[in-house]
Amino acid sequence: MIRKILKYLLFTLLTIIVVAAAFFTYANIAVNQRFEKSYQIELKPLTISHDSVSLALGEHLSVIKGCTDCHASDLGGKVMVDDPAMGRLVTPNLTKGKGGLPADYSTEDWIKAIRHGLSRENTPLKLMPSQEFNLLTEKDLAALIAYCQSLAPIDRELPKLEIRPVGVLLTHFDKIPMVPAELIDHHREVVADIPNEVSLENGQYLATSCSGCHRTDLKGGDGHIPGSPKVADITGSGNVGKWTEGQFITALRTGGTPEGKHLDNNFMPWQMTKAYTDTELKSLYIYLKSL
Structure with missing residues (x-):
């Protein structure tokens, strides 16, 4: 009886391995076709x-x-x-x-x-x-x-x-x-150009750089790769909706949030966003809060 169970388990395991290998081969070929x-x-x-x-x-x-x-x-x-x-x-x-x-x-x-x-x-x-x-x-x-x-x-x-x-x-x-x-x-x-002034239009233009991580709707979601933290909702329904303009600018310039947290630059690149001008940060705040 035990021998039959072991044979069944071994057969199941080998089947899983063969199916997984076949699927990976298919996925690898498909991905390379996309690259080429x-x-x-x-x-x-x-x-x-x-x-x-x-x-x-x-x-x-x-x-x-x-x-x-x-x-x-x-x-x-x-x-x-x-x-x-x-x-x-x-x-x-x-x-x-x-x-x-x-x-x-x-x-x-x-x-x-x-x-x-x-x-x-x-x-x-x-x-x-x-x-x-x-x-x-x-x-x-x-x-x-x-x-x-x-x-x-x-x-x-x-x-x-x-x-x-x-x-x-x-x-x-x-x-x-x-x-x-x-x-x-x-x-x-x-x-051709978008005027560099404090405006909703300028904020929307700048927010394009946020979409890669925070999704196209900027509402975040699960991390992009296994083990990475959840991506924040940066629209008016998230923390940005609760922050003042000054708090928003401070967070993007120092990594420190009003809640007392410090943003991990590996996942929220505040070392990059601190280079934004006041005009750019104010425009971004207006746009994100409007969503």
Whole structure:
């Protein structure tokens, strides 16, 4: 009797292993097909000015849009995560130093990467949050590219990005935006500019940078990867609805909340948001509280 039970349990276990292996193989093939898909897009001309005003705006955008958070403070790239199960997530060196971009990397290549989440070959970039950058105004996109083009070369050779089993499954089930090019309207018209003033419109524009973590409705939810904390509701129905403008600004500049908590920069990048101007933070507060 015991021998029959053991045989049954062994058969069940082997069946589960075979089914799991088959499903993972299917998921891995499907994910790689998504990585290799070629997109046909039409790039509109963009005038790039390298004057001091544009470069200053581009540098500011590189901080508040998270470029320096992901690609390192000097934009020379870094290994963000190296997990045996998840994978090795690496952000590239954005300068033209050793290990960085090729010498002939053009303005069109920058537009593809930032606005469309695509490589020079029109295949998807991994984890590049272009679903947010796609909404940049023409003025901001041009300024950001101008600043990136002005970077001094940094010699930094990095290991290749590698997606491991858990990363493959999270990508397959769309738990992480590994293929942002799929989330973009590649034919969307670019807005020329949004006035940098305290307004609902400016706040809505800025809140695009919050949507990657807090979801498109900004109401948060479960953490994006296993083990990560719950993502907060930052609309008027969450804590932001209870905070004053001053408390909101203090939280985004110091990481300290009115409730006496200290925000973990790994999950709420207040070291990035502290670079927002008063005008930007006031606009963001107005918009979030209105939701």
